[in-house]
Amino acid sequence: GQNIDQPTEMTATEGAIVQINCTYQTSGFNGLFWYQQHAGEAPTFLSYNVLDGLEEKGRFSSFLSRSKGYSYLLLKELQMKDSASYLCAVRDQDSGYSTLTFGKGTMLLVSP
Amino acid sequence: GAGVSQSPSNKVTEKGKDVELRCDPISGHTALYWYRQSLGQGLEFLIYFQGNSAPDKSGLPSDRFSAERTGGSVSTLTIQRTQQEDSAVYLCASSPDAGSMNTEAFFGQGTRLTVV
Numbered sequence: 001g002q003n004i005d006q007p008t009e010m011t012a013t014e015g016a017i018v019q020i021n022c023t024y025q026t027s028g029f030n031g032l033f034w035y036q037q038h039a040g041e042a043p044t045f046l047s048y049n050v051l052d053g054l055e056e057k058g059r060f061s062s063f064l065s066r067s068k069g070y071s072y073l074l075l076k077e078l079q080m081k082d083s084a085s086y087l088c089a090v091r092d093q094d095s096g097y098s099t100l101t102f103g104k105g106t107m108l109l110v111s112p
Numbered sequence: 113g114a115g116v117s118q119s120p121s122n123k124v125t126e127k128g129k130d131v132e133l134r135c136d137p138i139s140g141h142t143a144l145y146w147y148r149q150s151l152g153q154g155l156e157f158l159i160y161f162q163g164n165s166a167p168d169k170s171g172l173p174s175d176r177f178s179a180e181r182t183g184g185s186v187s188t189l190t191i192q193r194t195q196q197e198d199s200a201v202y203l204c205a206s207s208p209d210a211g212s213m214n215t216e217a218f219f220g221q222g223t224r225l226t227v228v
Binding site: 041042043044045048087089099101103 | 145147153154155157160168203205207216217218219220221222
């Protein structure tokens with residue numbers, strides 16, 4: 001089974017940096033994903049980590065520590081359009097097939 | 113198709129009626145997932161298909177819910193005798209091969225179900 005925890009909501013100011021944390025407990029780990037979801041829209045893929053370390057993609061970076069069951073999403077130079085829900089998801093490889101389980105999401109509000 | 117397509121986009125139904133939700137995954141994607149999202153909530157896993165088989169049905173809330181996938185492509189989620197608590201957005205996602213590591217899931221726009 002899986003247990004994924006992330007903060008319910010966060011606030012930040014335009015131009016600032018924000019870090020969204022995610023902790024997980026799974027029976028078989030096969031990768032961690034971050035998705036962005038704007039209100040009323042489908043989730044869209046942001047990043048993927050399977051090995052320990054930092055993956056950077058433009059203003060967004062994602063970090064993974066498998067031994068600690070911990071990841072974070074780092075957003076730099078925040079823009080108003082970054083106001084959205086950020087979903088942490090873990091792929092759990094067990095019994096020869098994979099499931100993809102999502103956390104409840106972190107609602108980020110960026111203010112001027 | 114270019115992306116995951118779901119139909120209908122909106123469905124209003126009377127309590128007690130049956131509904132069928134359809135998902136057309138991206139061509140060639142073998143893995144298909146159904147999720148449910150209530151207002152302001154996270155994604156609740158319902159069922160996962162690898163090809164036509166469903167190795168994980170653990171998320172289906174009750175025996176009123178069922179899903180099938182034919183030809184390794186289109187999937188339908190059926191809810192029988194709908195209840196008001198079934199009201200939610202039902203999201204479908206597909207990925208090329210769930211067994212491969214760097215394969216993100218692509219989401220459809222969802223079906224907003226309202227049971228009145």
